[in-house]
Amino acid sequence: MNQSNTQTLTQLENNQEFVQRHIGPSAEETAEMLQTLGMNSIEELVEQTVPKKIQLAEPLPLPAAKSESDALSYLHSLARKNKVFKSYIGMGYYNVKTPTVILRNVLENPGWYTAYTPYQPEGAQGRLEAIINFQQMTMDLTGLDLASASLLDEATAAAESMALAKRVSKNKKSNAFFIDQNAYPQTIDVMKERAHYFGFELIFGPADDAANHDVFGAFLQYPDRFGNILPLENTIETLHQKKAIVAVATDLMSLVTLKSPGEMGADVVLGSAQRFGVPMGYGGPHAAFFATRDAYKRALPGRIIGVSKDTHGNQALRMAMQTREQHIRREKATSNICTAQVLLANMASFYAVYHGPEGLKRIATRINRLTSLLAEGLKQSGVTIENEHWFDTLTIKVSDKASVLQRANDNQLNLRVDETGNLGISIDETTTREDIKTLLEVITGKSPAFDLEQEDAKLVANTLSSVPLELQRNSEFLTHAVFNSYHSETEMLRYLKRLENKDISLTHSMIALGSCTMKLNATSEMIPVTWPEFANIHPFAPNDQTEGYQQMIQELSDWLVTITGYDNISMQPNSGAQGEYAGLLAIMKYHESRGEGHRNICLIPSSAHGTNPASAQMANMKVVVVNCDDKGNVDIDDLKKKAEELSENLAAIMVTYPSTHGVYEESIKDICDIVHQHGGQVYMDGANMNAQVGITAPGLIGSDVSHLNLHKTFCIPHGGGGPGMGPIGVKSHLAPFLPNHAVKTIEGPNRENGAVSAAPYGSASILPISYMYIAMMGGKGLREATEYALLNANYLAKRLADHYPVLYTGRNDRVAHECIIDLRPIKADTGITEVDIAKRLLDFGFHSPTMSFPVAGTLMIEPTESESKAELDRFIESMIAIKQEIHKIETGALDKEDNPLKNAPHTQFDLTVWEKSYSIKEACFPLADQITSKFWPSVNRIDDVFGDRNLMCSCPTIDSYRD
Missing domain, CATH: 3.40.640.10 (Type I PLP-dependent aspartate aminotransferase-like (Major domain))
Incomplete structure (x- = not known):
C-alpha cells in the first residue's frame, strides 16, 4: 500500500473513532443483541421496523465525519473569526466575571449538566436546593412573595406576564394592555407577536402615562432601556385603582441598590439573571426570573420548587403544584413552557451564594460609581447626558457621532446606537477605571481633563449619588444562611460538591426516559461553549464582529x-x-x-x-x-x-x-x-x-x-x-x-x-x-446512531417482555427507539404502582423511565444509542429483580405494605433506624456491584400532597433542617 493510501486509511479510521465512542454497544455486544432478536444484521432490523415507503433512498449527503481533534480545530478557526470587542451595549446583556469555581464545577461539570428535570426529587435534592436558592434570591431582590424556577429569557417572561395579567385582572371589560415605550425593543417585539394571537390591544407610551388608560395590565421597565430610573409607586397605585395588574421588568444587579418594584406595589417582577455570572453567549442561554404575589400562584408560568417532607418527616424539596403544568392542563395550561433554564439559574444562584449580600453590594456600588465617574468626565467635556438619574447606563448626545463610533471601533469597543441618534453606554462588573479613561477619550476625542483617581475617591465617599434617595434600597436581602456561609473557594467548592452528590445524572447510570433521549453529551461537544470567542459576544454586536x-x-x-x-x-x-x-x-x-x-x-x-x-x-x-x-x-x-x-x-x-x-x-x-x-x-x-x-x-x-x-x-x-x-x-x-x-x-x-x-x-x-x-458523526455515523437507538430499544423490549407486557408494537412486533411497559395489571393484582417502581429504581442506582406518559400506569423507556449492552443488561436485571419482589408481595413472602417497593427509596439515614421486615441488603444493595459503588438518595419518599397543601417555595431555615 502506498503512503497516500495509508494516510487515507488512517484518516478514515480516526474519523470513525468518535462514532464508536458515541455508540455504546461494541461489535461483540451488537452480535449478541441481534442474536437475542433473531436477526443477522442491523439492516434487517431497520427493514423489519421502518415502513419502506418512508425510508430514504440515498445516504445523507453530509460532509464526512471529522475526528474530535479535527472538528475542534476547525470550529476554533470559525470562533477566531469573531471579534471579542468590549461591550457597552447593555439592553439586558452584560460582560460578567463567572467565578472560576462555578465555571469549572457547574457549567463544565457533567454531574450538573447531564442531570434531568427533577421529576424524581428523591434523586435530585442537590439541584432542587440550588433552584430554591434562585427562587429565594429572586423574591428577596424583587420584593415579592413567590418566584418560579426560571423562564426562558426576559422577553418571553414579559410576554408571560401579559398573559398572567389577563388571567387574574379584575378589569374584565378591557382588552388593552399598556407597554412602556422605553422597554427593551426585543422585549416589545416578542410581546407584540404574543399579543396579536391573544387578540390583545396594545397601547404604548411613557411609563407615567400608563395610568391614563383603561387597561387590564401594564408593563414597565425599571431602569428603562436608556438608563432612566423613575419612581413607579403613584403610577402603580393608580393602575391598581383601575383594577389593572402591573408587571415590571428590571435588572437584578440594579436591585441590589434600588428600591424593589415589589415594595412599590408591582404585581409581577421579571428580568434576566444573566448578569449573575452567566456569559452573554451571543444571546443565551440565560435564566429569566419571574416573581409574583402569592395570590397569583395558580397562574404563575413555569415550574416552582417547594418544600415538603419525606416519610421520616425530614424536610425535602420537590416540584410543587405540578397539576398546573402543560402536561396535565394541555390547552388549559397557564403557558406552554416546558424547558426552564435550570443550569443557568443554578449558576446565577451560586453567584449570589458565593458573593453574598455584601459582595453583591460591593459589585453593584462599584458599577454605579464608575458610571458616575464616566458621567462626571463627560459633563466636564461638555457632552450632554440625557439621564437625570442612573444606575449603570447613560444615554448621551454627541455632535459628531460618526467620529465617536470610528474611535470606538479603533479601540475595539461597542456602544449602543439608539434610533434617536443618541449613544448609550452600560457599565458592568468587568469595567475598570482604565476603561472609563478609554471611554472618555473615545467619546470626547481627548484625554480626561481631571484626575480620575481623585474623582473616584470623592464618589466612594458619596455612594449612589446618581440615585434619588427615595429610590435607594433600604430593605435587607439574602439574609438566609446559605447566602452568608460559602465565601471562600474552599467552602464554595465543598458546597457545590455536596449538592452534586445528591443528584443522579448520566455520570452515574443510564437515564432511560422515554421521549427525552438522554444520550451522551460528549466532552468534545461541550468544550467550545466556554471559549471566549463564543461566550463573550453580545447578541447585538455588529455583523462584522x-x-x-x-x-x-x-x-x-x-x-x-x-x-x-x-x-x-x-x-x-x-x-x-x-x-x-x-x-x-x-x-x-x-x-x-x-x-x-x-x-x-x-x-x-x-x-x-x-x-x-x-x-x-x-x-x-x-x-x-x-x-x-x-x-x-x-x-x-x-x-x-x-x-x-x-x-x-x-x-x-x-x-x-x-x-x-x-x-x-x-x-x-x-x-x-x-x-x-x-x-x-x-x-x-x-x-x-x-x-x-x-x-x-x-x-x-x-x-x-x-x-x-x-x-x-x-x-x-x-x-x-x-x-x-x-x-x-x-x-x-x-x-x-x-x-x-x-x-x-x-x-x-x-x-x-x-x-x-x-x-x-x-x-x-x-x-x-x-x-x-x-x-464528528457525519451522515454515515448519524444513521448508525439511529440504527443503534432501534437496536437498543428492541433488545430491551425483547428482554423485558417476558416480565412486563410491552403495550404497543409496530410492524413485525418491533418498537421504534422507545417502548412502553404496562404496569396496570400489577397494580390491580398487588397494589404496587408505577410510582413504587420508579422510586425503587433509585435504590438500584437508576433514574426512572418516563412515568404515566402517554398512558397512565405505564413506564416509557428509551435507552438511546449511547448505552452499552452491559448497561442495558444492568437496567434489565434491575427491572427483573423488581418484578421478582412484586411476585413475593403477591405470594405473601413480602408484606403488602412493609416491603422494598412501598418504602423506596432507602437512604443512609434508614440504616440508623432499621425496623423493617426485610434486610438492609435487600433494600439498599440489590445489585452485587452496589457494595463498592452506590448512589444514595438523600431523602426518603416525598409527600407531594403535604407539599401542595402547605406551599412553601423559599429556602427553609438551617434550624428546620436540623429539626
Whole structure:
C-alpha cells in the first residue's frame, strides 16, 4: 500500500473513532443483541421496523465525519473569526466575571449538566436546593412573595406576564394592555407577536402615562432601556385603582441598590439573571426570573420548587403544584413552557451564594460609581447626558457621532446606537477605571481633563449619588444562611460538591426516559461553549464582529436542512415548546397570506405531548382531539371524519413521529395527505427525531414544519431541566413566515415578522454542541446512531417482555427507539404502582423511565444509542429483580405494605433506624456491584400532597433542617 493510501486509511479510521465512542454497544455486544432478536444484521432490523415507503433512498449527503481533534480545530478557526470587542451595549446583556469555581464545577461539570428535570426529587435534592436558592434570591431582590424556577429569557417572561395579567385582572371589560415605550425593543417585539394571537390591544407610551388608560395590565421597565430610573409607586397605585395588574421588568444587579418594584406595589417582577455570572453567549442561554404575589400562584408560568417532607418527616424539596403544568392542563395550561433554564439559574444562584449580600453590594456600588465617574468626565467635556438619574447606563448626545463610533471601533469597543441618534453606554462588573479613561477619550476625542483617581475617591465617599434617595434600597436581602456561609473557594467548592452528590445524572447510570433521549453529551461537544470567542459576544454586536458565529450557524442550518428534508431553518426558538409556538405561527401567517385567516382548528392526537395543545392555544387555535386506536396509532377513520367536518377551518395537525407510543405508524403518509387534502398543514413534533435521522426525514414523510429538540436528538445536555433549543425547519412555502428580530434583522424571512425569543438566534452559545456532534458523526455515523437507538430499544423490549407486557408494537412486533411497559395489571393484582417502581429504581442506582406518559400506569423507556449492552443488561436485571419482589408481595413472602417497593427509596439515614421486615441488603444493595459503588438518595419518599397543601417555595431555615 502506498503512503497516500495509508494516510487515507488512517484518516478514515480516526474519523470513525468518535462514532464508536458515541455508540455504546461494541461489535461483540451488537452480535449478541441481534442474536437475542433473531436477526443477522442491523439492516434487517431497520427493514423489519421502518415502513419502506418512508425510508430514504440515498445516504445523507453530509460532509464526512471529522475526528474530535479535527472538528475542534476547525470550529476554533470559525470562533477566531469573531471579534471579542468590549461591550457597552447593555439592553439586558452584560460582560460578567463567572467565578472560576462555578465555571469549572457547574457549567463544565457533567454531574450538573447531564442531570434531568427533577421529576424524581428523591434523586435530585442537590439541584432542587440550588433552584430554591434562585427562587429565594429572586423574591428577596424583587420584593415579592413567590418566584418560579426560571423562564426562558426576559422577553418571553414579559410576554408571560401579559398573559398572567389577563388571567387574574379584575378589569374584565378591557382588552388593552399598556407597554412602556422605553422597554427593551426585543422585549416589545416578542410581546407584540404574543399579543396579536391573544387578540390583545396594545397601547404604548411613557411609563407615567400608563395610568391614563383603561387597561387590564401594564408593563414597565425599571431602569428603562436608556438608563432612566423613575419612581413607579403613584403610577402603580393608580393602575391598581383601575383594577389593572402591573408587571415590571428590571435588572437584578440594579436591585441590589434600588428600591424593589415589589415594595412599590408591582404585581409581577421579571428580568434576566444573566448578569449573575452567566456569559452573554451571543444571546443565551440565560435564566429569566419571574416573581409574583402569592395570590397569583395558580397562574404563575413555569415550574416552582417547594418544600415538603419525606416519610421520616425530614424536610425535602420537590416540584410543587405540578397539576398546573402543560402536561396535565394541555390547552388549559397557564403557558406552554416546558424547558426552564435550570443550569443557568443554578449558576446565577451560586453567584449570589458565593458573593453574598455584601459582595453583591460591593459589585453593584462599584458599577454605579464608575458610571458616575464616566458621567462626571463627560459633563466636564461638555457632552450632554440625557439621564437625570442612573444606575449603570447613560444615554448621551454627541455632535459628531460618526467620529465617536470610528474611535470606538479603533479601540475595539461597542456602544449602543439608539434610533434617536443618541449613544448609550452600560457599565458592568468587568469595567475598570482604565476603561472609563478609554471611554472618555473615545467619546470626547481627548484625554480626561481631571484626575480620575481623585474623582473616584470623592464618589466612594458619596455612594449612589446618581440615585434619588427615595429610590435607594433600604430593605435587607439574602439574609438566609446559605447566602452568608460559602465565601471562600474552599467552602464554595465543598458546597457545590455536596449538592452534586445528591443528584443522579448520566455520570452515574443510564437515564432511560422515554421521549427525552438522554444520550451522551460528549466532552468534545461541550468544550467550545466556554471559549471566549463564543461566550463573550453580545447578541447585538455588529455583523462584522460575528462572522464566526454566522458561519457556524449557517453550516449547522444547512446540515439540519439536509437531515430533515426541509428547505429552511430558524434557530431562534430557545426551547422545544417555543419551537412549537413559532411553527404554528408560521402556519397561521401562511393561511392569513392566502386570505384564509379563518382557519384556526388544530387536530391533535390524544397521545400527544401536553405542550402541543398548550402551544396551539397560544397561537389562538382551537384544539380538536383525534382518537387513537387499540394499537396506539392515530385512528384514521376518526381523522378522516374530523378533517371532513372541519375542512373549511382546518389549520393544522400536530403529530409526533415515531408516535408517542413508540412505533412507526404505517399510515403516517396517509395522515399527511388527509390533512393536506382539506387545506391544513402538518406540524411534526420533533421529540422523536432520534428515530428518524439518516433513515427517514419529516420533509420526505410529508410534513410542512417541525421543531428540532437539539437538547435531545442533537446532544445538547438537559442541564437539570434546561437549557434547550427548539429550532424549526420548514418547507419553502412557510419560509417567509419564520421569526425575525426587531434589533438585529435576520436575512431571509420577512423583516416585518415578529420575534419569539429575546435574541435573534436564541441560545446561540450552545449551538456549537450540536455542530460538533454532526461534524464528528457525519451522515454515515448519524444513521448508525439511529440504527443503534432501534437496536437498543428492541433488545430491551425483547428482554423485558417476558416480565412486563410491552403495550404497543409496530410492524413485525418491533418498537421504534422507545417502548412502553404496562404496569396496570400489577397494580390491580398487588397494589404496587408505577410510582413504587420508579422510586425503587433509585435504590438500584437508576433514574426512572418516563412515568404515566402517554398512558397512565405505564413506564416509557428509551435507552438511546449511547448505552452499552452491559448497561442495558444492568437496567434489565434491575427491572427483573423488581418484578421478582412484586411476585413475593403477591405470594405473601413480602408484606403488602412493609416491603422494598412501598418504602423506596432507602437512604443512609434508614440504616440508623432499621425496623423493617426485610434486610438492609435487600433494600439498599440489590445489585452485587452496589457494595463498592452506590448512589444514595438523600431523602426518603416525598409527600407531594403535604407539599401542595402547605406551599412553601423559599429556602427553609438551617434550624428546620436540623429539626
